[in-house]
Amino acid sequence: MSDPIGLAVIGAGYWGPNLVRNAMATPTVDLRWLCDLDVDRAQQVLGRYSTVGATDSYDAVLDDPTVQAVAIATPAATHFTLAMAALDAGKHVLVEKPLTACLDDGWKLVEAAEDRGLTLMCDHTYCYTSAVQELRRLVHGGSLGDVQFVDSVRINLGLVQPDIDVLWDLAPHDLSILDYLLPPGVTVEAVAAQGSDPINHGLVCVAYLTLRLSTGAMAHVHVNWLSPVKIRTMVIGGSQRTVVWDDMNPSQRLAVYDRGVDCLASEALGPDDRRQVRIAYRTGEMVAPALTEQEALRAMMTEFAAAITEGRPAATDGRAGLRVMGILEAAERSLRLGGAFVAREDVER
Template sequence: MSVAPETLVHPALRVAVIGAGYWGPNLARNFAISTDWELVAICDMDLDRAEALARKTGNPSVVGSLDELLARHQIDAVAIATPARTHHQIAMQAIAAGKHVVVEKPLADNSVHGAQMVEAAAAAGTILMADHTYCYTPAVLKIRDLLADNELGEILYIDSTRINLGLVQPDVDVFWDLAPHDLSILDFVLPGGLSARTVTALGSDPLHAGKSCVGYLSMELESGILAHINVNWLSPTKIRRMVIGGSRKTLVWDDLNPQQRLTIFDRGVDLERQEMMRADAEDRKGATISYRLGDTWSPALSEFEPLGLMVSAFAASIRGARPAPTDGPSALRVLKVLEHADRSRAAAAATLSTDHSTAAMENAR
């Protein structure tokens, strides 16, 4: 099922962007050019930075605090583009004032805060939405349609790589910085969403930055799918690739290949043939694995800016009083996996520390 903007003409909704740093300008630009929205204000403690952004986006008002924004301006919604540790306080205040809220990833700095935000929005009857931008890309929308149509058959495994030579973030590690993209995509495209039975994570800090800069996250989903995500700030090469292996076909999404972002391979292990072989011990001696080789094709993808579709979907959710495609509960599921990954790494570190202490004691005897 594709996400499409509303085609009816409605009065523009009034929005303010909170945060004029890294991501705020992208949100402000898309709200400013959208026919669904009127960009009313930019809110940032750094007024010079806010004024510079306002000049580029139609000269909305500039305010230095959320209190000032809510007191001075009649708005329908806010878009939060501030550090994750501030999302909860800003969102809760905006929701209490009856405003709809879209938050850049991650939804909050922990699942307790995220759950409070979801519950507050539900109680207030307002829309809470996460700006999981990749879910609004043409490629991911197509992947969702293909999986909904069972084009790949039963999903057997998912392998995702998101690595590049990137900035070491001051407030989050590589898991919280990069993995939300892949986790939100899985929640969006998999029928039934992201439901992890187990989560295992390993992280490395070769720069001694005090946080993981390289990470590997593995999940066994409730459906039995094994999903693996590799994130890395230190790779000299940039890779954004996801492989989804099915019982009938395999999909490869290469986000850095604009000529052929999606490729479907009609090849792999012939599971039906394998079952026949298992039933015949003599045949099994001769060939333990049967492969299927078929055609390869790439679906055509339309071109549009994902953030433009995201802001339109936000407006459609508000007007239709219905959950957004990347709503609060879906963002909360992503948060919970990230926290499970934190606990997995902490448990591994504690076990390693205990083993080292035990070994030291043994050597001292």
């Protein structure tokens, strides 16, 4: 077995402590440093008796030969500078979503990592939950049939971000899940976005995304910082079955319904006849798959170490981050155009 990957976590704010806790619990990772501009905060996160070093010097972290990788959990505007410095120092990089603040910078990171033979991974945490792993099995295994629609809702009260709008804060979760779940060859072709700022925050706080897929199917995403109730649901409708994921229901996160609409008419019929006879309703059973609960961040950290050790792209690699950012940048253009459909930003070179 190879030695554990020496890791430094950068950022001791909201997300950094979660990375620290899961890195410490992952056998294939050896946490060496927690770096933050507020070194007292970093030391507080680690605890008085921790053997992990606390520092406010990023240069010292990058100069440490025992550190093979860094996990960046800092504001989005800092991701590019910190990640590029780590790649230049020969370190593998895990970056909290979004990958960078703009698509061009994301491309620079992806190309730098590939040129250097280093792992660049996005912390698309939800992709590593047992529910999303099962959703991927259902979609890719064909038991749902062809994907006909996707509806996703992610709303709650706060945290209102000072530097990015609700699309860049919450939608990466839903978009990364969608990217992870879509069958091979199915892509997002165009995006329409509507948003509002009812509290005069200066940034969009409520937003709706409509995505046109290459198959002609539609996906819809609603994100909202202002809802007094927390809702986390996704419905994936297939030609054979439909699955509902309710992340707020731990006793039944997934429900697979053998219910739907079947088209029975012959193509030889005229349009008027087809409207009368082509629809039949299917009312089968509902099955709730048993899921093994696991901490997604632990599975993500394990995948990061495995990708480094095996020299392969991570399941949510830099290019997955680019695909999500391409949708977000298209959504920004759509907002400026009053909600018109615009083509997804190019994420292939």
